[in-house]
Amino acid sequence: MSPTSFAVRIERQNHPSQPPYWQTFLLDHEPGLNVTSLLQRIAANPTTADGVRVAPIAYDSGCLEEVCGSCTMRINGKVRQACSALVDQLLTENPTGIELRPMSKFPVVRDLCVDRYRVFRALEKLQCWVPVDGYYDLGAGPRQSPAQQEQNYPLSQCMSCGCCLEACPQYQEVTVYRLDGESAEAYEERRDAELDRHFIGAAAMSQAVLMNANPTGQSHAPQRVEAMIAPGGIQNCGNAGNCQAVCPKEIPLMHSWGRANRAATLHSIKKLFDG
Ligand code: SF4
Ligand code: SF4
Ligand code: FES
Incomplete structure (x- = not known):
């Protein structure tokens, strides 16, 4: 049975030169969510599990179909794309919730956005x-x-x-x-x-x-x-x-x-x- 709500723990960072910190959000369960849509839900109501209103989470996304690579982050400890990470699957693997962190090998711009x-x-x-x-018609290229x-x-x-x-x-x-x-x-x-x-x-x-x-x-x-x-x-x-x-x-x-x-x-x- 799916949970009615679940926790999302996010490692945030306000500025490249500032230290990271954690915030937790509680979300209502909806079928078919991926991690990008989960971040959209938080952006619509950026309130932590403690009831504190905060700045929305910064994150990147482009194609929403695992083609541009911009939404890559660490999800439950594994580096992957947010747009193809399905919430139901993540909660089956780890019923305690979902943890999001930016990639560690690139400078953090803000929150989950890296350079x-x-x-x-x-x-x-x-x-x-x-x-x-040149940009004139060069004809067919060599065959492979x-x-x-x-x-x-x-x-x-x-x-x-x-x-x-x-x-x-x-x-x-x-x-x-x-x-x-x-x-x-x-x-x-x-x-x-x-x-x-x-x-x-x-x-x-x-x-x-x-x-x-x-x-x-x-x-x-x-x-x-x-x-x-x-x-x-x-x-x-x-x-x-x-x-x-x-x-x-x-x-x-x-x-x-x-x-x-x-x-x-x-x-x-x-x-x-x-x-
Ligand atoms: S993991 Fe590396 S090789 Fe594979 S798609 Fe991403 S950047 Fe390209
Ligand atoms: S050391 Fe070479 S083989 Fe190993 S992960 Fe890096 S690029 Fe890949
Ligand atoms: S938004 Fe392009 S790979 Fe996820």
Whole structure:
């Protein structure tokens, strides 16, 4: 039998520089709720279980169908998307209630919103795109065999959610604050240089593998592999496999790691012989 009401415990934070704190909310049970709709219910009446009126919880959401990755958070200790986390299922697993926390590997902006800029910076560092010469009609691109499509399509489902990075023991939070009086340009340059020194993680690595496998993207493969073996690169991976275990898209990340390492070895041998 479903409970008539349930408790939701949320780790909140008012500002990146302030400490986190907890608040508990009591909600009436409704069939078919997911965690995003639960947060909408709280926003409509942000009153804690003690009857205190508080500011609504800040949270991100976009697609509501596990495609954009923006709603990723820790739900009952597991990193996943709020929009696909069903309340009934969570209460069956843990009848005492639901606990929500922001991801721990990214700077908290407010409450459950985190800044995933580092994920996108890593994609930029590894040039995870297929170059085009212009915006005129280039005609059909080179064909890929069904076997190549089968191998590469799963990698294209990455939504940069950050679950694989949250679960990775080699991936640690890096926060770069803007200094007093520092211009936006100077801050961004310093921030990117600092982020580039740290581990790129599984998501960007797998996207670089995907772009290197694309017949047009192959033209930039040497530059991508160079970036993959630069400081903060693939050599930091400890091969524990946590990343693949938590990926909501079931992307075969350990296979991508194997492909990335093989590409790096071949690249190094080629450089040796090319002088
Ligand atoms: S590889 Fe999977 S877990 Fe990692 S960002 Fe992409 S979709 Fe998310
Ligand atoms: S296999 Fe590498 S990227 Fe994946 S969790 Fe382990 S250390 Fe992190
Ligand atoms: S809102 Fe896009 S993945 Fe949840």
